[in-house]
Amino acid sequence: MAWTREDMAARAALELQDGFYVNLGIGIPTLVANYIPDGMSVTLQSENGMLGMGPFPFEGEADADLINAGKQTITELAQSSYFSSSDSFAMIRGGHINLSILGGMQVAENGDLANWMVPGKMVKGMGGAMDLVAGVRRVVVVMDHCEKTGAPKVLKHCNLPLTGAGVVDLLITDLGVFEIDRKVGGMRLTALATGVSLDEIAAKTEASFKVAL
Amino acid sequence: MVQKVYSDADAALAGLLFDGMTVMAGGFGLCGIPENLIAAMRLAGVRDLTVISNNCGIDGFGLGILLESGQIKKMISSYVGENKLFEKLYLSGELALEFNPQGTLAERIRAGGAGIPAFFTKTGVGTLVSEGKEIRNFDGYDYVMERGLVGDLSIIKAWKGDTEGNLVYRRTARNFNPMMATAGKACVVEVEHLVEPGQLDPDHIHTPGIYVDRIIAGARFEKRIERVTTRPRDTAPGKGAV
Numbered sequence: 001m002a003w004t005r006e007d008m009a010a011r012a013a014l015e016l017q018d019g020f021y022v023n024l025g026i027g028i029p030t031l032v033a034n035y036i037p038d039g040m041s042v043t044l045q046s047e048n049g050m051l052g053m054g055p056f057p058f059e060g061e062a063d064a065d066l067i068n069a070g071k072q073t074i075t076e077l078a079q080s081s082y083f084s085s086s087d088s089f090a091m092i093r094g095g096h097i098n099l100s101i102l103g104g105m106q107v108a109e110n111g112d113l114a115n116w117m118v119p120g121k122m123v124k125g126m127g128g129a130m131d132l133v134a135g136v137r138r139v140v141v142v143m144d145h146c147e148k149t150g151a152p153k154v155l156k157h158c159n160l161p162l163t164g165a166g167v168v169d170l171l172i173t174d175l176g177v178f179e180i181d182r183k184v185g186g187m188r189l190t191a192l193a194t195g196v197s198l199d200e201i202a203a204k205t206e207a208s209f210k211v212a213l
Numbered sequence: 214m215v216q217k218v219y220s221d222a223d224a225a226l227a228g229l230l231f232d233g234m235t236v237m238a239g240g241f242g243l244c245g246i247p248e249n250l251i252a253a254m255r256l257a258g259v260r261d262l263t264v265i266s267n268n269c270g271i272d273g274f275g276l277g278i279l280l281e282s283g284q285i286k287k288m289i290s291s292y293v294g295e296n297k298l299f300e301k302l303y304l305s306g307e308l309a310l311e312f313n314p315q316g317t318l319a320e321r322i323r324a325g326g327a328g329i330p331a332f333f334t335k336t337g338v339g340t341l342v343s344e345g346k347e348i349r350n351f352d353g354y355d356y357v358m359e360r361g362l363v364g365d366l367s368i369i370k371a372w373k374g375d376t377e378g379n380l381v382y383r384r385t386a387r388n389f390n391p392m393m394a395t396a397g398k399a400c401v402v403e404v405e406h407l408v409e410p411g412q413l414d415p416d417h418i419h420t421p422g423i424y425v426d427r428i429i430a431g432a433r434f435e436k437r438i439e440r441v442t443t444r445p446r447d448t449a450p451g452k453g454a455v
Binding site for chain 1: 292294312320336337341342372439440445
């Protein structure tokens with residue numbers, strides 16, 4: 001037993017607060033939009049130049065001039081605004097976005113994140129990930145706890161090239177939740193996924209961590 | 214009187230192209246790309262291009278057609294994952310590639326157009342991106358120096374433009390176009406609607422005409438969509454993008 005993708009997205013949604021401006025990455029982070037609590041006002045930023053992303057358009061109403069950073073067609077809301085890529089990353093780099101939720105390949109106990117490059121394989125590019133983790137006030141990573149091979153992804157040191165050094169505040173995996181003090185370094189396990197024991201998560205985690213359940 | 218309006222994409226590029234040049238091409242994915250000007254560059258056959266663009270089109274469309282014809286020597290981009298031919302050319306060594314974080318790429322272009330030769334950013338500190346570059350500490354945080362970027366030519370797509378070169382973009386098709394319009398030694402624009410001065414509200418101009426050298430009404434806009442994503446009509450509008 002462990003958390004599903006939907007469970008992880010629901011857990012990540014607990015990090016949202018009323019009035020937040022939020023950037024959601026591709027994959028599980030995108031699902032977080034489905035768990036915004038009723039009555040809470042959250043504005044979604046798309047780094048290609050939009051604040052206030054709306055839902056997918058109805059069939060037949062897709063607009064080639066209106067896409068998100070994952071290049072999917074979307075819609076606008078009454079409060080939406082559009083801007084250039086340099087304005088978009090000025091608000092990201094300048095610390096104006098409250099929360100970034102993105103995927104990961106590896107996270108280390110000092111808050112290092114790797115999620116863009118596997119040496120020897122075709123590299124697609126980092127897109128906006130390095131800017132987001134460097135500039136957004138709070139960074140939450142959502143990823144599977146281990147590789148499909150069983151190899152750990154929560155490590156003492158990342159062995160893949162970094163996306164950012166000391167940038168992750170919170171890590172949500174299918175097995176549990178870790179808080180990371182990115183100034184001093186150090187992980188604290190704060191929640192276990194349904195049906196996951198402390199022994200199991202300890203056995204599957206290379207990073208050292210304190211337990212604060 | 215200087216005439217900025219040209220009859221078509223071929224005429225607008227005439228005299229501006231040379232082998233080995235650096236071209237900035239606006240757009241994010243296929244959204245807001247200058248598709249008529251890209252097609253004209255392919256016909257012109259100019260070679261050994263360094264192309265600065267966030268992405269590199271897809272197989273058979275956008276900048277992908279300049280990859281097919283072997284006209285691109287090097288790409289400066291942030292993400293190129295949509296293109297199988299790109300991968301093949303890169304792995305065989307026929308294509309050079311420089312990755313920039315997307316925000317760093319946008320700011321390098323903005324800086325280039327604004328006469329700023331370099332700037333410091335937190336993005337990429339402690340990663341491969343900062344290797345070999347100057348690091349400086351400001352107020353207790355490390356920043357990496359990045360250089361401004363300029364091109365020999367920028368090719369831009371706007372929604373509306375007037376004959377003076379004042380431009381208005383539409384929705385997320387704005388993306389890299391406004392900065393690139395400022396950072397090319399020459400700037401050529403294609404618009405969907407070419408109008409007379411006075412028909413655009415001066416308060417709503419995104420790119421002032423000073424940056425634009427030549428402008429055309431695009432002959433044909435295919436405006437392909439990479440990922441058409443829709444929801445059925447019977448669903449209530451959601452709060453997010455899912």
